[in-house]
Amino acid sequence: MPSKSLDDLTPEFRPLAEAWIAECRARGVEVCIVTTLRTLEEEQEKVRLKFSSTLKSKHLPQPPSGKSDAMDLAPYVKGTHNINWDAGPGWRKDEDPGKPGTPLDRKHVFEPWATVAEAAESVGLLSGARWHKPFDPGHGQLIRSPHSGQ
Numbered sequence: 001m002p003s004k005s006l007d008d009l010t011p012e013f014r015p016l017a018e019a020w021i022a023e024c025r026a027r028g029v030e031v032c033i034v035t036t037l038r039t040l041e042e043e044q045e046k047v048r049l050k051f052s053s054t055l056k057s058k059h060l061p062q063p064p065s066g067k068s069d070a071m072d073l074a075p076y077v078k079g080t081h082n083i084n085w086d087a088g089p090g091w092r093k094d095e096d097p098g099k100p101g102t103p104l105d106r107k108h109v110f111e112p113w114a115t116v117a118e119a120a121e122s123v124g125l126l127s128g129a130r131w132h133k134p135f136d137p138g139h140g141q142l143i144r145s146p147h148s149g150q
């Protein structure tokens with residue numbers, strides 16, 4: 001099973017991940033952690049099932065800590081498990097989700113996922129609401145500077 005532990009996040013990402021969760025709550029959306037760290041075997045299975053299109057996922061162990069630079073959150077609704085975005089209105093593959101730094105188009109990213117995605121970007125993360133394959137609004141990942149040597 002993939003990890004759900006904050007202890008499996010890189011030291012650089014963890015404070016931002018915690019800020020993301022706090023920001024969701026501050027905006028009125030309670031969230032649960034779906035995944036932090038995945039093994040290569042777990043990632044290969046996700047690619048096989050087409051839940052992921054890459055074997056370069058930031059959920060995989062990142063050097064040097066061997067921990068994750070990404071986290072998946074899901075809105076938590078009392079009395080239910082959680083809300084799967086597949087159950088809600090989707091995203092047309094021909095439509096442009098926009099670039100980080102531009103407002104998310106709420107015509108396409110629906111609540112409560114829009115709040116989760118906007119909260120991620122408000123603390124400086126890259127949201128999976130910005131890509132199509134697959135559309136992944138509960139995903140947030142650390143943006144590392146190309147000049148940081150990491």
Ligand SMILES: [Zn+2]
Pocket residue numbers: 059070071072128136138139140
């Ligand atoms: Zn993810």
